[in-house]
Amino acid sequence: MRAMPAIVQLQGVHKDYPLGNLVVRALRGVDLTFDKGEFTTVAGPSGSGKTTLLNLVGCVDTATRGTVTVDGASTSALKESKLTELRLRKLGFIFQSFNLIGVLNLFQNVEFPLLLQGGLTKGERESRVRDIVDKVGLTEQMKQRPNELSGGQRQRVAIARALVTRPSIVLADEPTANLDSGTGNAIIDLMKHLNETEHTTFIFSTHDSRVMSRASRIVQLVDGKVVDDGHGHRTGAAAVAPLAEA
Amino acid sequence: MGFIDTTRMLVLLAFRNLFSHRVKTAIVGMIMLFGTLLVVMGTALVDSIERAMEQSITASLAGHLQVYSAKGKDQLALFGGGFMGADDIGRIDDFSKVQDALSKVANVEAVVPMGLEGATVTAPGELEGALERLRVAVRANDKAPLATLQAQIKELLQQMKEERKVSLTITTDTKDLNEQIAKLDEGLSDALWARFEEDPLAVLEFLDTQVAPLAEEGRLMYFRYLGTDVDLFVQHFDRFEVVKGERIPPHTRGFMFSERFYERVVKHRIARYMDRVNESLHEEDLTIADDAGLQSLIRRSARQHRYITYQLDAKESAQLTDELKALLPEVQGGLPELLAEFLTVTDENFDARYAWFYAHVAPMLEMYAIDVGDTMTVRSYTKSGFLKALNIKLFGVYRFKGLESSDLASGTNLMDMLTFRELYGLMTDAKKAELSAIKDEVGLKDVAAEDAEAAFFGEGAGEVVARVDAEGFDEFADVKLARTETVAVDRTFTQSEVDHGMALNAAVVLKDRTRIKASMIEVEQALKDAGLDMKVVDWRTASGLVGQFVLLIRAVLYIAIFIIFVVALVIINNSMVMATMERTTEIGTMRAIGAQRRLVLNMFMLETMMLGVLAGAVGAGLGAGLTTWLGAVGLPAPNRQLIFLFGGPRLFPEVGASNLVAGLVVIIVVSLISTLYPAFIATRISPVAAMRTEE
Numbered sequence: 055m056r057a058m059p060a061i062v063q064l065q066g067v068h069k070d071y072p073l074g075n076l077v078v079r080a081l082r083g084v085d086l087t088f089d090k091g092e093f094t095t096v097a098g099p100s101g102s103g104k105t106t107l108l109n110l111v112g113c114v115d116t117a118t119r120g121t122v123t124v125d126g127a128s129t130s131a132l133k134e135s136k137l138t139e140l141r142l143r144k145l146g147f148i149f150q151s152f153n154l155i156g157v158l159n160l161f162q163n164v165e166f167p168l169l170l171q172g173g174l175t176k177g178e179r180e181s182r183v184r185d186i187v188d189k190v191g192l193t194e195q196m197k198q199r200p201n202e203l204s205g206g207q208r209q210r211v212a213i214a215r216a217l218v219t220r221p222s223i224v225l226a227d228e229p230t231a232n233l234d235s236g237t238g239n240a241i242i243d244l245m246k247h248l249n250e251t252e253h254t255t256f257i258f259s260t261h262d263s264r265v266m267s268r269a270s271r272i273v274q275l276v277d278g279k280v281v282d283d284g285h286g287h288r289t290g291a292a293a294v295a296p297l298a299e300a
Numbered sequence: 301m302g303f304i305d306t307t308r309m310l311v312l313l314a315f316r317n318l319f320s321h322r323v324k325t326a327i328v329g330m331i332m333l334f335g336t337l338l339v340v341m342g343t344a345l346v347d348s349i350e351r352a353m354e355q356s357i358t359a360s361l362a363g364h365l366q367v368y369s370a371k372g373k374d375q376l377a378l379f380g381g382g383f384m385g386a387d388d389i390g391r392i393d394d395f396s397k398v399q400d401a402l403s404k405v406a407n408v409e410a411v412v413p414m415g416l417e418g419a420t421v422t423a424p425g426e427l428e429g430a431l432e433r434l435r436v437a438v439r440a441n442d443k444a445p446l447a448t449l450q451a452q453i454k455e456l457l458q459q460m461k462e463e464r465k466v467s468l469t470i471t472t473d474t475k476d477l478n479e480q481i482a483k484l485d486e487g488l489s490d491a492l493w494a495r496f497e498e499d500p501l502a503v504l505e506f507l508d509t510q511v512a513p514l515a516e517e518g519r520l521m522y523f524r525y526l527g528t529d530v531d532l533f534v535q536h537f538d539r540f541e542v543v544k545g546e547r548i549p550p551h552t553r554g555f556m557f558s559e560r561f562y563e564r565v566v567k568h569r570i571a572r573y574m575d576r577v578n579e580s581l582h583e584e585d586l587t588i589a590d591d592a593g594l595q596s597l598i599r600r601s602a603r604q605h606r607y608i609t610y611q612l613d614a615k616e617s618a619q620l621t622d623e624l625k626a627l628l629p630e631v632q633g634g635l636p637e638l639l640a641e642f643l644t645v646t647d648e649n650f651d652a653r654y655a656w657f658y659a660h661v662a663p664m665l666e667m668y669a670i671d672v673g674d675t676m677t678v679r680s681y682t683k684s685g686f687l688k689a690l691n692i693k694l695f696g697v698y699r700f701k702g703l704e705s706s707d708l709a710s711g712t713n714l715m716d717m718l719t720f721r722e723l724y725g726l727m728t729d730a731k732k733a734e735l736s737a738i739k740d741e742v743g744l745k746d747v748a749a750e751d752a753e754a755a756f757f758g759e760g761a762g763e764v765v766a767r768v769d770a771e772g773f774d775e776f777a778d779v780k781l782a783r784t785e786t787v788a789v790d791r792t793f794t795q796s797e798v799d800h801g802m803a804l805n806a807a808v809v810l811k812d813r814t815r816i817k818a819s820m821i822e823v824e825q826a827l828k829d830a831g832l833d834m835k836v837v838d839w840r841t842a843s844g845l846v847g848q849f850v851l852l853i854r855a856v857l858y859i860a861i862f863i864i865f866v867v868a869l870v871i872i873n874n875s876m877v878m879a880t881m882e883r884t885t886e887i888g889t890m891r892a893i894g895a896q897r898r899l900v901l902n903m904f905m906l907e908t909m910m911l912g913v914l915a916g917a918v919g920a921g922l923g924a925g926l927t928t929w930l931g932a933v934g935l936p937a938p939n940r941q942l943i944f945l946f947g948g949p950r951l952f953p954e955v956g957a958s959n960l961v962a963g964l965v966v967i968i969v970v971s972l973i974s975t976l977y978p979a980f981i982a983t984r985i986s987p988v989a990a991m992r993t994e995e
């Protein structure tokens with residue numbers, strides 16, 4: 055059907071959360087396919103199920119019903135340590151609150167997943183870190199701790215950390231929610247740029263329509279259901295603004 | 301490679317985390333530090349006490365091993381046995397067999413025969429003592445002390461007369477008292493003392509038989525003694541040291557008091573009282589003002605100035621009166637009033653009076669009821685039920701170096717083996733035969749004690765007949781026989797007599813004391829090979845309860861350490877649980893980006909372990925430093941009981957590698973255990989936690 059191979063597939067996915075005696079039905083039958091190299095946003099109002107969807111794709115949680123296939127593996131069949139391994143090897147995460155490790159400096163934060171992966175020499179790690187930090191434009195701040203950086207800088211460190219392992223998919227849950235709109239746009243543009251230059255698949259969520267508009271595909275969620283799955287008006291790297299200081 | 305890098309990262313993370321939670325780190329670190337310090341110092345101290353006590357015990361009475369009969373009903377308890385050595389530890393009938401058997405064991409340096417028993421000796425009463433001195437002077441034809449002794453005796457008789465006059469005023473039964481006063485008047489009469497010039501023995505006879513019985517009885521002293529091969533003992537128990545007189549000469553019958561017993565029991569009553577107050581004030585830190593016991597002691601003693609005055613002749617009395625008047629110008633009255641005032645000491649004047657007493661009063665007194673060189677009559681119940689009395693010469697006073705003020709080590713007096721055996725009362729075959737002959741002769745069963753005495757010894761003129769109050773000897777209340785024997789005090793004997801005879805136990809002194817365990821087995825084997833049925837115990841067991849005392853201290857220390865570490869465990873655990881909660885997002889993030897649970901666990905464990913090792917190293921270092929410092933200056937024994945445990949007045953603790961290792965191992969184990977639960981909680985944190993935003 056599609057030109058590019060699917061990397062993530064959701065089929066009839068339901069996610070229920072127990073809440074006291076009640077059950078919160080966060081996702082109610084979601085069918086979605088994400089292709090390699092796509093730059094997709096999951097949009098929807100607060101409580102519509104965006105985070106839940108990303109958690110399932112990100113292998114930090116599993117579906118109540120239906121199947122989630124990530125890079126060919128069905129997540130419900132995997133045990134905890136395998137899911138962790140999958141996250142480590144194939145996925146990158148960008149969080150709404152940046153979630154850097156406060157006691158480590160920029161370099162160490164970015165190097166951390168490489169250490170978890172193992173297999174690289176110190177020199178190899180260092181060049182990988184420098185390379186990606188350079189791409190997010192923070193070479194000058196290499197030795198600084200997160201609390202010495204601005205919000206936008208922190209999120210760029212997070213992007214570097216997510217990309218340094220060269221993952222197949224990067225997931226970002228409302229990466230701009232804690233940033234002012236200018237900085238937020240710059241972050242999205244950076245992601246878009248990296249999507250195009252590194253060919254990494256990006257799936258990010260937002261409830262901000264201006265941010266939404268920068269994605270090439272918008273999956274619209276309402277009450278745990280996909281109500282719209284359309285490709286945006288602007289596509290391609292041409293639309294990406296220069297890297298602004300966030 | 302990856303592992304090393306990851307570890308390095310975790311170490312860095314741990315350091316940074318410890319540093320960023322400084323307050324928590326400081327509190328937990330301090331607890332760990334003091335915990336380790338306590339373990340290092342505590343175990344070092346207890347180890348040192350154990351070594352010191354081993355020294356005390358082995359070098360004073362026990363040797364390294366003790367051998368005694370397997371037939372005994374009780375356990376050997378050198379320091380903790382019955383008061384009169386009443387424990388039944390069986391006996392070694394022929395000591396030489398044990399000696400021969402053990403001479404084959406290479407590590408044995410010496411085998412010393414021993415026997416611990418109790419007996420009594422009566423210090424002569426005041427009049428009795430004075431009469432005895434008078435008798436000695438008369439026999440020796442020594443005119444010099446006669447005048448003084450006469451004066452003393454008259455003084456005593458005068459006092460006895462005064463007492464009776466007082467009694468006359470308060471009783472209606474005056475007949476006896478008047479008779480006694482008449483006798484005392486005769487004793488005081490110039491006629492009697494004029495007769496003394498011509499026929500001193502007749503006068504002595506009158507005083508001994510007619511007057512002396514009116515006086516107070518002498519003081520009965522119970523004492524514990526060790527019968528041993530004195531030569532071997534002195535040679536191999538190197539803490540032995542002579543304080544006064546000389547050691548019992550080789551192969552000679554004789555006795556030595558321990559310094560402690562001599563000072564505390566045999567010494568002049570008033571001097572002992574002064575010593576006791578001195579000790580209470582300076583060692584026990586009591587004050588007269590606050591201590592009712594001391595106040596009562598002082599009141600009683602102040603009334604006992606008679607114990608001083610009766611020993612003084614006229615010249616000494618006058619001199620002491622003058623000196624006391626100069627010292628206490630405000631006191632009205634004569635010497636008794638002056639002494640009463642002098643002896644009523646207070647916190648303020650005690651030290652000065654104590655010094656004054658020893659400088660001015662003591663030299664005029666006979667300080668010890670039994671003096672070095674005297675012959676004393678020792679009485680003891682033999683195992684065959686006799687009350688036995690033996691005369692022994694007191695050669696000197698000894699102590700164990702460094703343990704002089706310990707009651708435990710220094711309460712035991714010393715006696716030669718042959719005298720010991722005689723007091724112990726094993727009958728020789730000849731004596732057995734003699735006894736049964738007499739029994740047959742008098743039909744002993746229904747003979748009263750006095751008759752038995754008469755039956756046995758009626759003919760023995762000049763022998764002292766034991767007349768010891770049966771009080772306190774209930775178990776012997778039905779004793780039907782009493783027997784007294786005078787032994788020529790300077791009798792000597794041969795080594796063979798010592799060796800080929802009875803002993804109760806034997807001390808084994810080893811060449812290499814570090815090989816006690818192995819040597820014990822060899823000794824047991826050697827005894828078995830020789831066909832001897834013996835028990836072998838090490839010094840700790842042999843010493844009785846005292847030896848177990850270190851175990852008690854150790855137990856107390858371990859319990860204290862245990863409690864402290866349980867507290868530490870709870871505190872560390874709680875603070876780590878809190879840290880885990882605080883770090884939920886961080887841990888969730890790590891898990892989300894691919895960290896396995898094991899890594900989270902390691903991260904937490906590593907963090908406390910690093911703090912544990914760091915604080916532990918500092919604590920162990922401090923502990924070692926403090927202990928070494930204490931080892932240099934010495935830790936003073938806070939009381940007399942501890943002198944024994946400290947092996948002397950000061951303990952010089954040493955820290956060993958084992959103490960440091962113990963400290964570090966304990967702290968690391970405690971760190972790990974205390975982190976187990978919080979670390980487990982941390983591994984359960986879901987990566988989803990990273991996605992949650994705290995809004």
Ligand SMILES: Nc1ncnc2c1ncn2[C@@H]1O[C@H](COP(=O)(O)OP(=O)(O)O)[C@@H](O)[C@H]1O
Pocket residue numbers: 071072073078079080098099100101102103104105106107
């Ligand atoms: N752990 C949870 N337990 C119970 N309900 C949950 C939980 N997580 C999310 N929900 C509920 O599921 C629904 C979807 O939430 P979420 O996926 O966070 O939406 P969004 O990210 O779009 O705001 C909401 O109604 C939310 O309250």
Ligand SMILES: [Mg+2]
Pocket residue numbers: 104105106227228
């Ligand atoms: Mg959300």
